[in-house]
Amino acid sequence: MSEKKGIVVNGLILRIADCRENDRMLTVLTDELGKISVLAKGIKSLRNKNRSACQMFTYSELILNERDGFYTLSEAAINRSFASLSEDIEASALACYVSEAVDFVCMDGVPEEEILRLALNVLYMLSEKKTDFYLIKTVFELRLALCLGILPDFSCCTVCGKRPDTLYFSETGESVLCLDCLSQTSNESTVCLTGTSLDFLRYEAACPQKKIFSFACEPGDEVGRLSEKHLTYSLSRRFRTLDFYYEITKLGKSIAEKK
Numbered sequence: 001m002s003e004k005k006g007i008v009v010n011g012l013i014l015r016i017a018d019c020r021e022n023d024r025m026l027t028v029l030t031d032e033l034g035k036i037s038v039l040a041k042g043i044k045s046l047r048n049k050n051r052s053a054c055q056m057f058t059y060s061e062l063i064l065n066e067r068d069g070f071y072t073l074s075e076a077a078i079n080r081s082f083a084s085l086s087e088d089i090e091a092s093a094l095a096c097y098v099s100e101a102v103d104f105v106c107m108d109g110v111p112e113e114e115i116l117r118l119a120l121n122v123l124y125m126l127s128e129k130k131t132d133f134y135l136i137k138t139v140f141e142l143r144l145a146l147c148l149g150i151l152p153d154f155s156c157c158t159v160c161g162k163r164p165d166t167l168y169f170s171e172t173g174e175s176v177l178c179l180d181c182l183s184q185t186s187n188e189s190t191v192c193l194t195g196t197s198l199d200f201l202r203y204e205a206a207c208p209q210k211k212i213f214s215f216a217c218e219p220g221d222e223v224g225r226l227s228e229k230h231l232t233y234s235l236s237r238r239f240r241t242l243d244f245y246y247e248i249t250k251l252g253k254s255i256a257e258k259k
């Protein structure tokens with residue numbers, strides 16, 4: 001981009017909605033302005049020079065004009081494209097889930113630098129296809145809950161402070177309990193966490209953002225169920241894209257079984 005007239009931001013495209021004949025309304029999580037809506041005029045035209053930088057799963061530099069709190073796109077250039085995700089339907093379904101969840105938790109105009117970095121990190125891992133997708137999803141859910149301040153640190157029992165080898169966690173609650181404290185509660189169902197699963201949770205609840213995929217051990221399946229249930233319960237939201245992801249994986253399994 002030659003001369004930069006307007007507001008320059010870097011942003012991840014989270015949602016695209018068609019409006020009028022050739023225009024689109026983009027929902028973008030930007031570095032400096034937080035989540036904003038941007039009107040991209042003429043973007044549906046194949047000849048539009050900004051078109052490729054305004055696709056889903058793309059992190060772009062955007063030059064915006066602002067008037068009365070409304071943003072319109074002037075120019076766009078790709079910083080990093082994860083558009084190759086759409087070549088793999090399972091990765092693409094999870095990338096849609098990441099976009100929907102991030103869109104849901106971010107409020108308009110509030111900078112969310114950690115969440116933006118998390119989303120970029122997760123999209124990168126999905127595009128690399130080197131790590132199990134379900135594990136990437138688990139890390140995303142745990143770290144999003146951490147960014148939102150709703151993830152316990154799993155280091156010790158929330159009530160008595162003991163640090164046993166086994167802790168119990170209610171997916172619909174906020175506390176982790178040791179067996180003694182658990183036996184004193186009138187009890188809802190809990191997940192028993194021990195061994196590598198507990199190590200993994202302690203790691204994800206404490207490691208720096210750039211190390212979220214550097215865990216030493218993989219958790220049991222219960223951690224993936226826990227992260228999903230805890231996040232969706234805490235947000236009181238069942239994500240449409242998550243249902244779609246499960247339809248895709250179910251379909252994939254049934255095709256594999258028929259082979």
Ligand SMILES: [Zn+2]
Pocket residue numbers: 157158159160161162177178179180181182
């Ligand atoms: Zn306790």
